[in-house]
Amino acid sequence: MTYETDVTVVSIGRLHDDDPGPWADVLTKATIALDLRHFRDPHVRSDLREMTAHDQAVRDTVMNTPGVRDVIAATALQVQGYLAGPSTAPLTVVTQCAGGRHRAATTAMALRAVIAGDIEQAAAYGLADAAAQFTDRDLVVDLVHRDLDKDVVDR
Template sequence: MTGSAAPADKTTPADVTIVSIGRLHDEDGGEWADVLQRATIALDLREHFRDPHAISADLRHLTAHHQVVRDTVMDTPGVRQVLAATALQIQGYLAGPKAAPITVVTQCAGGRHRAATTAMALRAVTAGDIEEAAAYGLADAAKEFADRDLVVHLVHRDLDKDVIDR
């Protein structure tokens, strides 16, 4: 693994925390219920990027744990550009006088497809994991983080929750 970040266990304070959420689960409470109020950067993927299960009903009950879902999300026009721009934003915040901690929230409707996939991709980038980021088409963005040794935590608030009927 090239340029990987320090191990991100719960006891090590994070430089960057990336949280994926499904907005239809906002009322569920829990540790991350108020994450949008704590976010340094919030990406709302609901309106601009089509839900993968709307593209193919076969994807409805799958999640970002499945390669076909990750491929579908990452092949959506504009997604890679938004994530590369978000990586630049993270760099900007890290360069500031109070660099960390930074919380990035990726959000979609259910939290199982777009938000989770983009959070996984951003984790690879900010961890400087060039090999993993390449799988998302973001190797160049990850190179900028390769020697930073950032502690990056990834949290999927809603990834394993049931599909919401809508």
């Protein structure tokens, strides 16, 4: 059976969980949920706080956090395992952090590139080798940022 979308990667900020919207309950529907709240938070740096994953400085900070690339590569392998085993497409992978503007959004962008087998895009995140495993899969991978464009959470 072929699906229009094989995998949807959704980034969220847990501090926005009470906000209404089409992705409000995405965690209850997730095949895989990746919690990044324990990794270094760019929000604590005043020079990055107002920025988002659209900014290179944020992406660099997140991707240079020890362990982040390993977690993304391992999550991509989980996706591969689910598609081969207990689940079939479509899958939903949720990346989550506190506000949804830095860690979750950056890792979602990187994960989408890897799973889609987009070596050039994945290389920008230091994950070209992980993406190489997916180049022949021809997966359709959607990316949704539930909270990326919301205001900075005052915390």
